[in-house]
Amino acid sequence: MAITKTIHGTTLVARVEESRIDAAGAVAFKDEMMAFKTAPQHRIILDLENVEFLDSSGLGAVVSVMKAYGEETSLELAALSPVVEKVLRLTRMDKVFKIHNSADTALAA
Amino acid sequence: MAITKTIHGTTLVARVEESRIDAAGAVAFKDEMMAFKTAPQHRIILDLENVEFLDSSGLGAVVSVMKAYGEETSLELAALSPVVEKVLRLTRMDKVFKIHNSADTALAA
């Protein structure tokens, strides 16, 4: 059952992408909706494709988010621009984050 | 700070929609990322715009998702097709769920 989930603040919008929720699909529907409840924060992929620039304050904010989510959550970065890549490399934070070419690659990993 | 968040199974993809994460935006970035952690399941809006058909098994699955999320989460329905609306009305479940014309209306409510 394909369901697209989007977060707006503290609200989750779950958009069913199929045309029927019936006996043949009811279990799949339920499983997909519950996946969000049971382990919502296993991985967070921060997709930086639009981000051309990151400074030390921005980097500090990313680190503090990672710390706040704790050990159970893996915060990973995707699609680094040349500047973002430079700032991470110079500060050695490229060793701290898992880094992916794109969010799609990260999801496939 | 505009960040689009999408859930894929147990992974959250957070896509920054702006071109800079810098000192001027660092706090907004952090707040937006933490909103997901602190109250992830305040409301769930089930966007049924694509759903033409719901039978009693599908309705049962929706009810069981609502029950599993418990009292703290409000499960609301949006964009009912004529059949979905009929099934809810006949079973009196239209009195149990908050119902919205569209997911956008629901988010604005």
Next chain:
Amino acid sequence: MARAFSANPQSAHPMPTAGAELSRTIGSHLGEVRDLVAKVRLFLDQHTGNPDLCQRTEIVLAELLNNIVEHAYREEGAGRITLRIVLCETGVRILTEDTGDPVPGGVLPEGLLPATDGSLSSLPEGGFGWFLLRNLAHDLSYERDADTNRIRLTLPYSGDSKPNT
């Protein structure tokens, strides 16, 4: 995007193509039920100009066929279900045949509406099927003939449903 809600079914509709009919046999699987119900919906859309009738028939047909898969054949996947649909002046006539377990006691379930006014944890997660069937269908009958269950019902041409008592 918001949807427009369906127009009130009280308004006049063109008559269905009286006499049009459709017969199919499927295996006892929820996925086959889904496909057949969607096919019938298309057939009805083509032969009647009555969306409300089409919607009611789609609901009733899904409940009826799913119940046969789940209860008469106990979701074991073995068994055939035959469906016959005839459009007539008074509405849509439906016949199903299966060779699964007989309906217990030889009487179709009463189909009471489960209570929906209690606490969250007491809300019903099932049991709506026969309520919907009884509410929408007219002239419901059941017969057991040797090893065959035969259920007949009619969807009236107009009238959304019986009063919701």
Next chain:
Amino acid sequence: MARAFSANPQSAHPMPTAGAELSRTIGSHLGEVRDLVAKVRLFLDQHTGNPDLCQRTEIVLAELLNNIVEHAYREEGAGRITLRIVLCETGVRILTEDTGDPVPGGVLPEGLLPATDGSLSSLPEGGFGWFLLRNLAHDLSYERDADTNRIRLTLPYSGDSKPNT
């Protein structure tokens, strides 16, 4: 979509438009710093064919100006910052002037790299600013002249950074 990573900056680049310069004065606000840094980046893109130089300058400028807003003017929003940028044969020369607090002890911060090899909870959330400045800038100097702080530095035309010791 994946990005292609930037080409290695060792390769030859056309010379910048030597002599091109830009001067601006802004109020002491992080938002004004953001806008000015973006403007300078455009100016550099137009006058140099050296993306690596543009990127290094953008990083250094953001750190330098944000530090003045945050530390010299203590993020109080009052005060002006003047920036002057000159392109020359050896690279990009930068001068800032502000009338905020003097740098403590009259010496620019040493800018040691905070340790990043400890546990999650010990990771640094700040303190990278002067490390980046010292790592990327050459000929860094500070003077206090009456009520004015003056910081000068150069971004060398080539060379990504000093060895990362």
